[in-house]
Amino acid sequence: MxxxxxxxxxxxxxxxxxxxxxxxxxxxxxxxxxxxxxxxxxxxxxxxxxxxxxxxxxxxxxxxxxxxxxxxxxxxxxxxxxxxxxxxxxxxxHRHFKCRNCGQKLRVPRGRGKVSITCPRCGNQFLGKT
Ligand SMILES: [Zn+2]
Structure with missing residues (x-):
């Protein structure tokens, strides 16, 4: 070379x-x-x-x-x-949710059916389908 x-x-x-x-x-x-x-x-x-x-x-x-x-x-x-x-x-x-109370974005693993999600920022609880 x-x-x-x-x-x-x-x-x-x-x-x-x-x-x-x-x-x-x-x-x-x-x-x-x-x-x-x-x-x-x-x-x-x-x-x-x-x-x-x-x-x-x-x-x-x-x-x-x-x-x-x-x-x-x-x-x-x-x-x-x-x-x-x-x-x-x-x-x-993952599925992405938005807290209806404070607008915080939440990330939840898929395929768990209907789960109760608690917002880590304001403590608001809601149901979400994963
Ligand atoms: Zn919240």
Missing amino acids: NWLRRMMYGRYGSDQLNVAMLVLSIALLLVSRLLRIRIFYWLSFILLVLCYLRMFSRNITRRHEENQKFLRYWFPMRERWYRMTDNLRDCRT
């Missing part, structure tokens, strides 16, 4: 943005194959070329800035996705 190291010397290499572009490029290629949409094939090709151009770029500061910009969008997006899948998983195992 010496030739590779020599070739990559002074060049930017890979980062998160490049990985994202590569994944998107492969996804577009698959979609273009499945739906036979030509434009997706070309988009995939362009992305791949851009990916390589970034990798072999000597303008390391500029590429680093691009990656930072990408990460500023990417991290909140990933965070939102994690929260969404967590909520979905929770919905299957």
Whole structure:
């Protein structure tokens, strides 16, 4: 792998943005194959070329800035996705109730039939179907 190291010397290499572009490029290629949409094939090709151009770029500061910009969008997006899948998983195992007295949100495991629920905040008791 010496030739590779020599070739990559002074060049930017890979980062998160490049990985994202590569994944998107492969996804577009698959979609273009499945739906036979030509434009997706070309988009995939362009992305791949851009990916390589970034990798072999000597303008390391500029590429680093691009990656930072990408990460500023990417991290909140990933965070939102994690929260969404967590909520979905929770919905299957728990039911959410709202105390009619104080508005406190309560979480009760599913599948216990009709149970008496006591609000931990105000002590209000009510029946709920799990
Ligand atoms: Zn309450």
